[in-house]
Amino acid sequence: MFVGEDKVDRSTEIALLKEVLALKSAGSFFLDGQQTRNNADAYASADRFAVERAALFRRVPAMAAHASELNGPDSFLRRDVAGLPMLLTRDGEGQAHAFLNVCRHRGTRLVDDAAGCRKRFTCPYHAWTWNNRGDLIAVPHEAQGFPDLDRQHFGLKRVACVERYGWLWVCTDAPEALDLDGFLDGLSTDMAWLDGASLRVAATLEEERASNWKFLIEAGLEAYHFQVAHRATIAPYFHDNLSTYQMFGDHIRSVLPRASLMEMAGQPEDRWRIRDHTNLLYTIFPMNQLLVQQDHMIWIHLEPLSAGRTRLALRTLVPADDDRHDHWQRNHAITQRTLTEDFVLGESIQAGIESGANDVLTFGRFEGALGRFNASVARFVGAGATSAGRS
Ligand code: FES
Ligand SMILES: [Fe+2]
Missing domain, CATH: 2.102.10.10 (Rieske [2Fe-2S] iron-sulphur domain)
Known part of the structure; x- marks a missing residue:
C-alpha cells in the first residue's frame, strides 16, 4: 500500500477510502463469496493447542x-x-x-x-x-x-x-x-509507513483472560458487532457493519471507517487521509494486532497459555517526543474500556464453546476475515478440511 519510508502510496489510500465510501453510499456491506465456519474443537481442545504452540507459535516471528x-x-x-x-x-x-x-x-x-x-x-x-x-x-x-x-x-x-x-x-x-520481510509477505511497506521506531509506550495493561487466543483476535476482524457489543462506548463513532479487509499472506489489514468518513465526500481527494477517517487494524499473524488511530496506535499482544487461557497486553504507542502524560493516560483508559468489552465476550464465548452447545462457529459473508484467519491457522496445524471450511 505504502511506498518508501514515509511516503504514502496515495493511489492505494484513495482506493481504500473510495471503496468504503461506495459501500456506505450503496448501503451495502463488504461481502465474501461464501459463509465459512470453524470447528469448536479449534478453541477448546488441549491437543489442538499443543499443536498450535509447536507448529505455529514457535515457527513464525x-x-x-x-x-x-x-x-x-x-x-x-x-x-x-x-x-x-x-x-x-x-x-x-x-x-x-x-x-x-x-x-x-x-x-x-x-x-x-x-x-x-x-x-x-x-x-x-x-x-x-x-x-x-x-x-x-x-x-x-x-x-x-x-x-x-x-x-x-x-x-x-x-x-x-x-x-x-x-x-x-x-x-x-x-x-x-530470521527472514522477517519474507514472513511479512508484502506488509513491510505498511510497517515502514507506520514508523513504529518513532513511538514509545505511554501506557500498558497486562492481564489474563479465560479465553482462547483466537477469540481475542477474531474480535477485531469484523465490524458486525460494533453497534451491539460496543453500544455503550464506540458505537456512535462508527458505521453499522462497515469495514473491508485485505490479505497479505496470512496477515490482515482491516479498514474500519469512522463516522467522519462522509465528511470526505465533499472534500477534494488531495485532502483525504486514511488515518483521519478510519481505524486500521493490522493483524500480524498469528497473535499480534496493531490498532492504528489518527495520531497513535495500540499494540495488542497475546501470549496464549492454554486452550482456554490467554495473557494479553495492550500498549498505547505514541510519538516519542509527545509528553502529554494525562492525555495519553485518558486515551489508554478509553481503549482499555472498549477492548475489555471484547475480552469479556471472549470469555463468554469460551464458556459457551466448552459447554458443547455448538459443534461449529458460523461466520457470515461480512465476517470473511475470520474464515481467512482460521484457514491460515489450520494450514499451520494441519487441521482437517472441516476446520475453517465452508458452511
Ligand atoms: S549456576 Fe547452578 S543452576 Fe545456575
Ligand atoms: Fe470489538
Whole structure:
C-alpha cells in the first residue's frame, strides 16, 4: 500500500477510502463469496493447542517487545514468548539479543526482574555469570569443579532475533537469520509507513483472560458487532457493519471507517487521509494486532497459555517526543474500556464453546476475515478440511 519510508502510496489510500465510501453510499456491506465456519474443537481442545504452540507459535516471528521498551545500551527485558522464558538484552553497542532465560548449569531461571539495566547476569543458584551478549564469563571454583568445561559451549541459548520497524521480533524455531520481510509477505511497506521506531509506550495493561487466543483476535476482524457489543462506548463513532479487509499472506489489514468518513465526500481527494477517517487494524499473524488511530496506535499482544487461557497486553504507542502524560493516560483508559468489552465476550464465548452447545462457529459473508484467519491457522496445524471450511 505504502511506498518508501514515509511516503504514502496515495493511489492505494484513495482506493481504500473510495471503496468504503461506495459501500456506505450503496448501503451495502463488504461481502465474501461464501459463509465459512470453524470447528469448536479449534478453541477448546488441549491437543489442538499443543499443536498450535509447536507448529505455529514457535515457527513464525513473534513481536516480543517494542524497541523503546529495551531502552538504551545494557538494558534488558524478561518476556514469555510462545510458552518459553525469554531474556531480551541490548548490549553496549545497542545491538539487541534474545536468549532463553535459563541457566546453562542446571537450568535455574537466570533473571527474575521484569526489566532493568545490567551488563552481566548472575544465576541465583551457584553464580555462573554471563554478559549481555550471552557469553559465559564466570564460574565459581571452575578449575577444581569443572576442569573440562568449555565455556564456548555454555553460552546462553540464543534465539533468532531482529529489530525492525520498531519492534524486536524473535523466533524460537528459526535458523539464526530470521527472514522477517519474507514472513511479512508484502506488509513491510505498511510497517515502514507506520514508523513504529518513532513511538514509545505511554501506557500498558497486562492481564489474563479465560479465553482462547483466537477469540481475542477474531474480535477485531469484523465490524458486525460494533453497534451491539460496543453500544455503550464506540458505537456512535462508527458505521453499522462497515469495514473491508485485505490479505497479505496470512496477515490482515482491516479498514474500519469512522463516522467522519462522509465528511470526505465533499472534500477534494488531495485532502483525504486514511488515518483521519478510519481505524486500521493490522493483524500480524498469528497473535499480534496493531490498532492504528489518527495520531497513535495500540499494540495488542497475546501470549496464549492454554486452550482456554490467554495473557494479553495492550500498549498505547505514541510519538516519542509527545509528553502529554494525562492525555495519553485518558486515551489508554478509553481503549482499555472498549477492548475489555471484547475480552469479556471472549470469555463468554469460551464458556459457551466448552459447554458443547455448538459443534461449529458460523461466520457470515461480512465476517470473511475470520474464515481467512482460521484457514491460515489450520494450514499451520494441519487441521482437517472441516476446520475453517465452508458452511
Ligand atoms: S543452576 Fe545456575 S549456576 Fe547452578
Ligand atoms: Fe470489538
